[in-house]
Amino acid sequence: MQAGFSYFDKSTPEVAIRSIFDRYDTDKKGKLQDNEMQNLLQKDLGLSDEQAEIYFRLLDKNGDHNISFEEFHDWLRSGEHFEVLNDEEKFHSLLKAFSYFKQFDTDNSDKLDREQFERMMNYFGYSAINMDEAFANMDKCKTGALTFWEFMVWLKWVPVLN
Ligand SMILES: [Ca+2]
Ligand SMILES: [Ca+2]
Numbered sequence: 001m002q003a004g005f006s007y008f009d010k011s012t013p014e015v016a017i018r019s020i021f022d023r024y025d026t027d028k029k030g031k032l033q034d035n036e037m038q039n040l041l042q043k044d045l046g047l048s049d050e051q052a053e054i055y056f057r058l059l060d061k062n063g064d065h066n067i068s069f070e071e072f073h074d075w076l077r078s079g080e081h082f083e084v085l086n087d088e089e090k091f092h093s094l095l096k097a098f099s100y101f102k103q104f105d106t107d108n109s110d111k112l113d114r115e116q117f118e119r120m121m122n123y124f125g126y127s128a129i130n131m132d133e134a135f136a137n138m139d140k141c142k143t144g145a146l147t148f149w150e151f152m153v154w155l156k157w158v159p160v161l162n
Helices: 014-024 034-044 049-059 069-077 088-104 114-123 131-138 148-154
Strands: none
Touching: 014 034, 014 069, 034 049, 049 069, 049 088, 049 148, 088 114, 088 148, 114 131, 131 148
């Protein structure tokens, strides 16, 4: 079974989500990594390289470079209809946010550690806040680092996930 846009619905049954996930998890390790997500996002859903790259990071909430079943499940159930891809202005903002994020991700880990976070906050003019508290609040997945998804949640700019 191939995934299509019709699967992105809040009422998609659990068993259907599981079967799509398993279909793309070709090495059967219980996670979707880069090449497996490419099959879904680019080959089957027709996203461009750039779109697929951004989507991967938005879906990878905890930033471990794998899409877990839980992350995948949240995405399909979010009822998203890829509006951001059809809205040039929105996609442009998303790219801009991503380039800010990467600018402070100086070790290219796709996450901001506490120090990188503080540099970013200073850049955005938040130097007077309690950095430890703000960092803890933004670190939703409690991994000790901020992922792009957490950054987007903070900006209240998460078009992909609920
Ligand atoms: Ca896999
Ligand atoms: Ca993940």
